[in-house]
Amino acid sequence: MVCLGNICRSPVADVVMSARVAEAGLDEVVEVFSAGTADYHVGKGMDPRSAQTLTAAGYDATRHRAQQFDHAWHDEVDLILVMDHANHADVTAGRERARVRLFRDFDPVDAGGEVPDPYYGGEEGFGEVLDMVERTSAHLVGLLADVVGR
Template identity: 65%
Template sequence: MTAALPAPRTPGRYAVALVCLGNICRSPMAHVVLEQRLDEAGLSGVVRVLSCGTGDWHVGKPMDERAAATLTAAGYDATRHRAQQLTPSWLHEHDLVLAMDHANLADLGGAGERVALFRTFDPVDPGGEVPDPYYGGDDGFEEVLQMVERTSAALTGSLQRLLGRP
């Protein structure tokens, strides 16, 4: 069963925010993949995706080199990302705010109508966490990419249905 999306704040449009700790690994990987899936589905003009971190350590910097290399090897464009920090307004400006893990979710004030874990939409492990690969090896980034790809595909399908797009 697919998780339900909250209704758009603006009919016919949707805004998704992806949140992790520093906005250099997990949320930017999800951002790049989800944007590509939305583009492939013809939704890039109606669904806006942004990513951010709860911390400010990396603001303005590109994504982690290992994250970028993993995305590039899989055919994605990882060059445009610059880290940014969550501001309280994001919770009111986005239709859906998705955290990568329970700590990020707690930083957002917990789950709610428009706030959930990213992997709520994962068809393999709904509600699981996206593990932080920062302190590990390249295999951690590959694992994150697999989770992000399947969850982004499912989320894109849900957005297509919600927005009445084929």
């Protein structure tokens, strides 16, 4: 899961997707982690508004520490999910694109959209991001379960 700073969108997607993967019993075959394309927040926890939104919804937001995307991951992971087109351009610059997709390519309601960055907006933006991430993660885990035969 990749966004710009790894403190809002991608950590929310990481936490929610990790929870859904565990609930589906896929945590032994699917690893989820997040990063940012920029190094602004490396080592820091997620934005307090993201953490508060996750906590209010029953998720554990305490373990996240921001890290920067490493292009070596292109050779190490099966799928890189980015939150918007700018993240896609940063991650694919001069690289193979086959394993890089928009996270919302898997959104059952609005496939192919971006996950908007709530950082400069109001509190409601964080809830909207969580809603998108929850429905997309649920759909994506269903697809993963089909792929691994569970």
